[in-house]
Amino acid sequence: MIDQAIVQFDRALRTVFAPARSIRPIPGDDVPDAPLDDAQKRHAAALMRINHCGEICAQALYQGQAMMSSDPVIRKALERASHEETEHLAWTEQRIAELGGRKSLLNPLWYGSSLAIGMLAGKFGDRWNLGFLAETERQVEAHLHGHLDSLPAEDRKSRAIVEQMKADEISHADTALKLGGRELPTPVKAAMKLVSKVMTRTAYHL
Template sequence: MTVDQTIIEIDRALRTILAPARSVRAVPGSNQPDVELDVAQKRHVVGLMRINHCGEICAQALYQGQALTSRDVAVKEALRGAADEETEHLAWTEQRIAELGGHKSLLNPLWYAGSLTMGLVAGALGDKWNLGFLAETERQVEAHLDGHLLDLPEEDVRSRAIVEQMRLDEIRHAETAICYGAAELPQPIKAAMKMVAKVMTLTAYHL
């Protein structure tokens, strides 16, 4: 990797962790009236949205690492395209957290570093495993968002709209990875991914 490329990747990482994210698409649910949540509900919704924001930080790092080590130009482009949509998810969840008076995860730099490492390793294993890792990640995120839709207050239409659109995007990312030739990951790797995700979600809900 050239010096210029290195600078670009460092800038990408710093902007993801430190700078406000921006979205080309309108924030889902922004045209819906907000509702008054009680203290407990607001704390819970903030915790869930913080988990989602943290997950998008991790997704950015994963895609960055995978794109850096991918050998196929088409795969690199697919990863970058997915990363652009994940940036929009960052913006949506960040805005919703701010609207509810919450804060982003204090451990985002740690999660980013760990996810970047995982992405680099996945990419180094070859494109079919790289894409397999992406597809499985998106499947697990989809299941995780399904749980949030069941857990969010019915009246909180703004948060629900964000999560619903994120879910649709994640499904499409998984389908794209499969179309490009994703391999099915061994069950122990899937289980390990779920365990890491569980640690992240439990921590990010509070911190």
């Protein structure tokens, strides 16, 4: 138990504070930067900061859910999705820097609260655990779709990153459902949307 606690604490520190790395090429990395004015850069950087926060939360959710799952197949699926979310961290982190922005000051808070939510979801059993994962990814997909509508049309680099993230989130939701995820009750979905809205509005500025 002590060894596992140390491993999980180390993972949390690396997720929140260490630079993330990507195995896959960064989407849009070969696309020339468009000439954006200061307001467009600030807006794009804020949107990418929200996406970065979302990936911090995803890492913690997957970690908490995997810790509580008793099924090795499900744990492996969660870990595989977590690796892709780590790549999303790297992509958004680099784009934030390119736009002259900064990461959220509240990332430790986002991580800790999401880890607790992931562990709570895991306590209800694997089918509800997977259902929670699927609904999370659906809501992230919708949120990314909104960002594609909001990003400057000229910012092809940011848009390429968001497009690939969106495709990955759809894949994660499909995997969760194929593994037996259950549809969550409407009140739970509504509560998840409310929490997400608070996080995104806060992360846009902080």
